[in-house]
Amino acid sequence: MKLPGQDVMARPAGEHLVTHRVKLPRKALERPIRQVGKRVLMALLVLVATALIVYADRGGYTDNSDDSVDLLDAFYYATVTLSTTGYGDITPVSDGARLTNIFVITPLRVLFLIILVGTTLEVLTERTREEWRLNRWRSALRDHTVVVGFGTKGRSAVQTVCATGLKAEQVVVVDPSSKAIDAATAEGYAGVIGDATRSDVLKRAEVHKARQIIIAPQRDDTSVLVTLTARQLNRGAKIVAAVREEENAPLLKQSGADAVITSSGAAGRLLGLSVLSPAAGMVMEDLIQQGSGLDLVERPVVRAEVGKKPRETDDLVVSVLRGHRVLGYDDPSIGPLQLTDRLITIVRASPSAQVAPHLRPLSGD
Structure with missing residues (x-):
């Protein structure tokens, strides 16, 4: 495993790494x-x-x-x-x-x-105007989402989060590849070009003010180093990280990740389930695709549901979150629902409407 000072985030061969650069999304310019x-x-x-x-x-x-x-x-x-x-x-x-x-x-x-x-005046004023945009962006940025790595996993994760109503202006992408950052800014996200294992790069993404951090680089050792750095800068943010190998998941949790998704293991389990039951595989695929078909969401217990059993609610309850414990819907220790409980339910997605603010999506990577 390389040290934090080294460039460990994988990027295309031959591509020059530009560090410490923030790019904000722009409107399409005329030819x-x-x-x-x-x-x-x-x-x-x-x-x-x-x-x-x-x-x-x-x-x-x-x-x-x-x-x-x-x-x-x-x-x-x-x-x-x-x-x-x-x-x-x-x-x-x-x-x-x-x-x-x-x-x-x-x-x-x-x-x-x-x-x-x-044209000459535009060139002379572009740097000042860009600096002013960056300063205004930094001062207004609060409780945002930082996505480290804009590959397949990172892009899918941020699309899922934005499908619940998160604005593109509240997403900052960090990636060592300028092409990846160009793709991110084209979709309306702010981007930081650089190695996310370096604390100064994460500071440019205002990670210390972020509410949630999604870590999805191409290598497991990078995930560990980024998680350690991010947790050091922000003690209260929710950090979700992805790894390829199951054996590296405990190391990520020890590094400060709140949740770890094993991408290869999750894909393998979905493949196995699809072999045993293609229909079950289709249902699982539908559940992890936010905004269409069925969605898996987390919501609070409303007052009308207090004292009821999970099966007596209007929604299809999968689990009950009580404190730091996740209890199955049929767990006898649940008893009557409490106002402080949260329910993990399956609901019908509405493509024309955003998820209500009190609902939080639960999606795989």
């Missing part, structure tokens, strides 16, 4: 050719407007060549004036023409220059 076309059109409109203003007041201008200003002269004057060339062969001589130059032509000249150098 460059369209942006350039719009700016050229705006510049032409300013040029035409200036020429028409000069031509309308052509009596207040003089031309050194023939003392008269026609439409061509007006466009010529507008061009050299807006570009700040200013040859001086055509000049305003009347008070009205000079006032027009002060209050109209000069602002149009400034607007014309801004349009032409707009």
Whole structure:
């Protein structure tokens, strides 16, 4: 097992690791050719407007060549004036023409220059604007979900959590691959490029303010190191981690994980169940897919259910959570339901509606 200071998060061969970088989701930008076309059109409109203003007041201008200003002269004057060339062969001589130059032509000249150098200005201000967005994002981020690893497991986990009503703005993805972070930001999640075994990378994801942390990297040793680091930074967050090998699950729990999912073992058990009963396998697959068919959810006991047996409730109760114990629905020690109990039930999913705030989904990885 590598030490926390080493890069242990697997990434595609040959891909350069960019550390300590936060990427926020963006709106789709226009194509460059369209942006350039719009700016050229705006510049032409300013040029035409200036020429028409000069031509309308052509009596207040003089031309050194023939003392008269026609439409061509007006466009010529507008061009050299807006570009700040200013040859001086055509000049305003009347008070009205000079006032027009002060209050109209000069602002149009400034607007014309801004349009032409707009791309340069955007580059100069992009860093400041991005820094401002990051500061605002950090100050507003509270009780969010951090997902370490945006592979198949991480992506499925965050989709399941978001299916219950969690907003995409409340999800931060950490991954060493810039391609994975680009995919995450494209789906509306904030992303941090870096090795999650390093505490400074997790701090950039504001893990110390997170409510829940999902750890789903490609390697078990990485899961252990990330869990240790995350638990050190946040003592109260709920940490759920995934491992490939069953023998590594106890080590993860000792490292601070509240729940550990063995991905290979879970897949193997589902395969075995499907062999014995394809229909049972389909039901289990349906249960772990949040938002369609049947959903497995956790909810509190309502007052109308206090004193009843689990089988007497309207929902199909699978287990009762009492304190830190999970009791089966047929456990004789349950007795009457208590107001402090929580029920794990199977409900019919409603694709058009989000899960109520008091319900929490229970899904496999």
